[in-house]
Amino acid sequence: MKTRITRAFQCSAVLAAAGLLLSACGSSGDDGSGQTGATSFEGRGPITFVAGKDTTGTLQPLLDRWNKLHPKEKVTFIQLPTDADAQRQQMIQNAETKSDAYTVLYLDVVWTSEFAAHRWIDQLPEKQFPLDKMLKPVVETAKYRDGLYAAPSTSDGGMLYYRTDLLKKAGITQPPATWAEMKSACAKVKKLPEAKDMSCYAGQFQKYEGLTVNFSEAVNSAGGTVTDANGKPDVDTAEAKKGLDFLVDSVKDGTIPKEGITYQEEDSRQAFQSGKLVFLRNWPYVYSLAGKSEIAGKYAVAPLPGLNGPGSSSLGGHNLALSSFAKNKATAVDFMKFYTSEESANYFLKEAALAPPYTALYDDQALVKQYPYLPVLKESILRAVPRPRVVQYGDVTAAIQQEAYAALNGSKSSAQALKNLQKDLQQKYAAQ
Template sequence: MKTRTIRALPCAATLVAAGLLLTACGSSGGSGSGEQAGSTSFEGRGPITYVAGKDTTGVVPKVIDRWNKLHPKEKVTFVQLPTDADSQRQQMIQNAETKSDAYTVLSLDVVWTSEFAAHQWIDRLPEQRFPLGRMLKPVVETAKYRGALYAAPASSDGGLLYYRSDLLKKAGVSGPPATWSQMKADCAKVEKLPEAKGMSCYAGQFQKYEGLTVNFAEAVDSAGGVVTDADGRPDVDTPAARKGLDFLAGAVKDGTIPKEAVTYQEEDGRRAFQSGKLVFLRNWPYMYALAGKSKVAGRFAVAPLPGLNGPGSSSLGGHNLALSSFARNKATALDFMKFFSSEDSAGTFLKEASLAPPYTRLYDEPSLVEQYPYLPVLKQSVLHAVPRPRVVNYGDVTSAVQQEAYAALTGAKSSAQALKDLQSALQKSTGQ
C-alpha cells in the first residue's frame, strides 16, 4: 500500500479522536483572511525563539544570522533540543502544558502536526502567507489538520539507501539492489573483497526511539503490509507485516545487520558508514553532504530503499514550522516562518546540508540535478512515501511500535508474537 488517507475528525464540544478525549477543537475550512486565521491575531514584534533538535549541519545558525542582520530589533534565538525526536517532542509538550512563552516557532516532525493542533498548542496559520502551490502535495498535507493549515513546510524527508558504489563495482555488481534478498547477495560478494574485511552489510535506525518506528513502518510497507488501514484502523497482525518484521529480526540474527545497530540512531549509522564499517545504510538525505566530506567521498551513491519483491517505500519525514499558541511577538514569528521556509532558504539547506526541500522546482532544476545527482531519487522517495499514522495520540502509538519492534529485533519475542501484541496495543491506544 503506497498511500493512506486520514479521516476528517468531527468538531464538537467534546470529541473522541483516536481514543483521546479532547475538550475543544480548532475551526475548520479555509485559511481565513487578512492577518487572522481562525481566532488568532498575529500581533506584536520583538525577539523570538526558534526551537528545534540539535543542528548537525551547521547551516541553521547561518540562516538565522541572515534574518538577525536584516531585523536587528526582532532577533531570533536558536534553542537547540536533544538530537532524538522523542526528547524534542516531550520538551515541546512540557512547554505547551505550562503555557510558557519561552518557545515561539517550533520545528515539528511532520507527524506531530495533528497532535499539536488538536491540543491547541499551536496556532492555525493564514494559508495565503505561504507559497503552498509551489510545494510537493504530500509535503503540504503534513502541515494540515482537519483541512486547515497549522504549520509551514520547511523541509521534507525521504529515506535513501546509501551504498558503497566502489565496492559493489569491484565485486562485479552492476547496480544497487531493488530487493532485500538482492542486497544480501550483493553483500556476500562484497565481503569477499580484501577491502571489505570486517565490514557489516546493512544498518538503519534501530534504537528504541522514533527512528525505529520509521524503520519498522518502512519494512512493513515495503513487504506489502500496513500499520493502519485506509480508515486509520490498526492492521499490523498480518502475514505481509510479518514478512517485513521477519526481514529486520532475521537480519539481526544472521548478522546481515550488526548487533550493535540495535543502538543506532541516525548519527551512529552515518559515522559507521563513513568509517567504512557498512556496505549499505538506510538514512535521510541530510547525510549526503556530510558523507561527501568524509573518507568515503566519491565512493558512495544512493538508491531507493529495497523491499520484499521490488523497490520499497520510505516513511514520509521532514519538519514543519509551527507557532506556539502561548508565544509573544507573533507578527515577527509569522514573518520569520515565511523567511525560514522560503524557497531561497530551502535552496540554502539543499546546497549546504542536502536537506530535502518542499519546493518542486528545486528537484527539477537541471543545474541542481547535475550538482546533486541524488535529487531524482529523493523526489521519488518523497512522492511515494507512506505517512506514519497521523493520530492525535501519536506518542502512545509510536511507543507501542518501538516496544514491540525492539522486542522482535533483540530476540525477546518472535515476530508473530510482537505483531499480535502490537495489534492489541494499537487497538487500545486508538480506540479501534
C-alpha cells in the same frame, strides 16, 4: 558561506517583512486564509526558534542573517537534544505549562496533528505561504482537519546509500532493488579483502522514533500497513510479518551488525562513513556530510529496497509551527515565511542536503547535475507512506517501538510482537 546567504536571503527577507506589515498585525477578521475568527497575529519583538541540535552547522548562519536584517526582532536558537522523542517531550512540557519561552517550533511532520488537536499551536494564514509550489505529500503533513497548522520547511525520504567502489569491484553493476538482492550483493562484496570486516546493512534500530520509521518502512515495503488513513491498525498480518521478519532475521544472520540495534541517525552515518557498512538506510542530510569523509566519491544512493521491488520510505521532514502561547506572533509569522521560502530551501539543499518541499528544485536540471541524488529523493518522497497520523501519536509510536525492539533483541517472536502491537493499537484507536 555568509556571502552566499546574503545573496540568497537579502531580497526574500525584505519582501517577507514588507508583505506582512499589514496582514501580520491583523485583527479577528480575514487573516489571509479566507477564514474569519482565526488567530490574530500581533506583536513584534524578540522570538525563539526551538529545534533539535543542528548537526549540519547550517542553521545559525541563517538565523544570523535574519538577525542582521531585523535587529529589533532577533531570533534566539533554543537547541534541544538530537533525539526526536526528547525534543517532542520538551515541547509538550512547555505547552502544558502555557509558557511563552518557545515561539516557533521545528516539528517532526507526524507531530502536527497531535499539537494541533491539543491547541498547542496556532492555525496559520494559509494564503500567505506558497503551498501550490510544494510537493503535495509534503503539504498534507502540515494540515489538520483541512486547516494549515504548520509551514513546510524540509521534507525527507529515506534512501539506500551504498559503496559504489566496492560494488563495482565485486562485479555488481546496479544497486539492489530487493532485500534478497542486497544480501546477495553484500555477500559478494565481503569476499573482497578490504571488505571482510565490514557489515552489510544498518538503519536506525534503537528504541526511539527512528525505529518507528524503519519498522514502518519494512512493513510497507513488504505490502503491509501499520494503520490505515484513519488511524485504524491492521498490523497483525502476513505481509507485516514478512517486513518485521526481514529486520529480525537480518540481526540474527549478521546482515545487520549486533550494535545496529543501538544506532540512531548519527551512529549509522558515522558507521557508514568510517567504512563499517556496505549499505545504509538514512535521510538525505547524510549525502553532503559523507562527501566530506574518507568515503568521498565512493558512494551513491538508490531507492530503498523492498520484498519484491523498490520499497516505500516513511515520509519524514520538519515543519515550522507557532506556539499558541508565544508573544510577538507577527514577527514569528514573518520569520516562518523567511525560513520556509524557496530561497531558504535552496540554501539547505546546497549546504546540508536537506530535502526541499518545492517541486521546482527537484526539476531544476542545473541542481540535478550538481546533486544527482535529487531524482531518487523525489521518487522516495512521492512514494513515501506517512507514519500513523493520529492525535495520540506519542502513545502509538511508543507502542511500536516497544514491540518492534522486543522482536529485534530476540525477547519476542515477530508473530507475538505484531499480535501484541495490534491489540495495543486497537485499544488506543477505540479510545479516541
